[in-house]
Amino acid sequence: MINQQTDALIIGFGKGGKTLAPFLANKGWTVTVVEQSSTMYGGTCINIGCIPTKALVHSAEQVSAQETSDFASKARAFKEAWNFKEELVSLLRSKNHDNLANHPGINLITGQASFVSPHEVLVERLDRESLIITAKHIFINTGAIPFMPTTTGDSNHIYNSTTLLEMSELPRRMAIVGSGFIGLEFASMYATFGTEVTVVEKGADFLKREDKDIRKEIQSILEAKGIRFLFSSKVESVQDNIKGTTITIRNENGSTQELDVDAVLFATGRKPNTANLALERAGVQVNDKGFIIVDDTLRTNVPHIWAIGDVNGGPQFTYISLDDFRIIRSHLFGDKSRSRKDRKNIPTSVFITPSLAKVGLTEEEAVQAGYRIKVAKLPGIASPRARILKQTSGLFKAIVDEETGYILGCTLFGAEAAEIINIVALAMDTNQTYLDLRDRIYTHPSMTEILNDLFSQI
Incomplete structure (x- = not known):
């Protein structure tokens, strides 16, 4: 059994962890990153989440625009899209691996990690001798995995x-x-x-x-x-x-x-990827669903252990994992001001076609919260850019506080909604009113200028 020591041990190659690793190494820390699978370098988003699924969504939209009628042609198009997806994932996985493997101060290990004690982690490697890593600081970044209910029957499909x-x-x-x-x-x-x-x-x-x-x-x-x-x-x-x-x-x-x-x-649904970590040996507490319990600075109940990304039970988005890194950076080397409480208006997107994007309150939620509101609605076909893109379906909706003019929420279901919603979220976070978006100058023809017309409905 090999014994190693490190300043920081990061378990899992997700967005937060892979961003934290070079940052800590550049600060002079020795950093060890352990990833259980060589097919998961870069984390869920790159390998089995955002990137491959959205690549397929984009390819599907291109196929649909070609109006191919027979299934055989569509099947061939799907195979081409699948091959492109595989090439893209392989490229990004390789780049992510190299970013850490070639970085001075970072030791990248492929193997299954499990706690031995609060500061010691056993890493079992498939083709090499296992090792015990003793770390001053440990960051758990193992993500979440699909939850599969029990079903009867026998199927390979x-x-x-x-x-x-x-x-x-x-x-x-x-x-x-x-x-x-x-x-x-x-x-x-x-x-x-x-x-x-x-x-x-x-x-x-x-x-x-x-x-x-x-x-x-x-x-x-x-x-x-x-x-x-x-x-x-x-x-x-x-x-x-x-x-x-x-x-x-x-x-x-x-x-x-x-x-x-x-x-x-x-x-x-999804569940935390913690089954093999032996968290009980480190004394790390989890909630009733198995997610690791953290405070607003992402520390667990064990002061030198943090949990980053999906595994801590927060919103399961890559950009939240990245923000987890910012919180940890603030508390390790900054002014200790950042926390999860800073997250006010988190935009979300669902990449159906057309895409659905949302930030803030719905109309129903705003009413229940006691606001006097004004509601703006506009069909997707109202956008000249949507007509150009031949994506005219959908509905755009915004909720505004009648008294202050502040935007309480916005739901966009239409072309490029996932892009536009970020502008609305920024306006909400910086306390701009709906008038600021209504009267702003946007490029033409763009989907963003739908905000001129949407907020003109109030």
């Missing part, structure tokens, strides 16, 4: 959001269990490529945090793509047979139906 990305063939028929962000993104992407998609949702509706008018518009557009929704329903079994795969679905009335598909995606 059940996937989660990670394993589905390994499938290079376009399925003719797909069932997606769950209608959250991940489920809807895959549903929209595969339907745009040409797959017959059925979404099975145990609840009576989807995206319950959105206003009813937004939900209605999203459902209408997704159904126009051919997506079928089965609400108040659950999958009882998945069974392979000579026809392919049959899933049995039971609705709230107790009646059942069978659906023949080629693939079943379970998009039923």
Whole structure:
């Protein structure tokens, strides 16, 4: 057994950790980064999350614009898109590996880490001798993984959001269990490529945090793509047979139906990736869902151990993991002023087609909070740029405080919404009123100038 010592041990190659590592090394610390898999250099976003899925979404939109009708052509287009996705991921993974492996002061190790004691971590390497690393500071950055419910039956065609990305063939028929962000993104992407998609949702509706008018518009557009929704329903079994795969679905009335598909995606949430860490040996506390408990500076109950990114139970976005790095930087080498309390208006995006982006309160939330509000609405077709892009569907909506003129929230469902929402979030964080966005000069023709017209509705 080899023994090593380091100033900082970072377990996991996610966004926050991979940004923290060179920063600490440049400060003169010795840094060790441990990643359990060589296929995960760079973290979830690059390998199995944001980058590959959004690459496929973009390719699907290009295929849709070509108006290819036969499935064989769409299947070939999907294979080309899948190959491009693989090349892109491979390139980014390699660059991320090299950024750390070639950095002086950083020791990158591939292996499974588990705590031995609060300061000691065992790293089991597949092809080399295992080692014990003793660290002054430890940062857990292991992320989250798909949660898979227990199902009856026997099938080789059940996937989660990670394993589905390994499938290079376009399925003719797909069932997606769950209608959250991940489920809807895959549903929209595969339907745009040409797959017959059925979404099975145990609840009576989807995206319950959105206003009813937004939900209605999203459902209408997704159904126009051919997506079928089965609400108040659950999958009882998945069974392979000579026809392919049959899933049995039971609705709230107790009646059942069978659906023949080629693939079943379970998009039923994510859980913390901590099962192999032996956190109890370090005394690190977790909550009832297994996420690591941290304070607003991201410290665990063990003072020299921090948790960064999805594993700490915060919003599961790459840009939040990056902000976690900023908080730690502030407390290790800065004025100790930053904390999670600073996060006021976090924008979110769902890359269905068109994209859905949101920041702040919905209309319903604003009313419940006691605000007197004004509401602005505008259809996506009102944008000249949307007409140019041939992406005229959707609905843009903003909520404004009647008394102060401050923007309370904004939901954009339309072309390039994921870009525009960042401007609205910036305006909210800097206490600009809706008039500042209404009367600002934007380039033309651009999607951003929809803000002129949207806030003119007030």
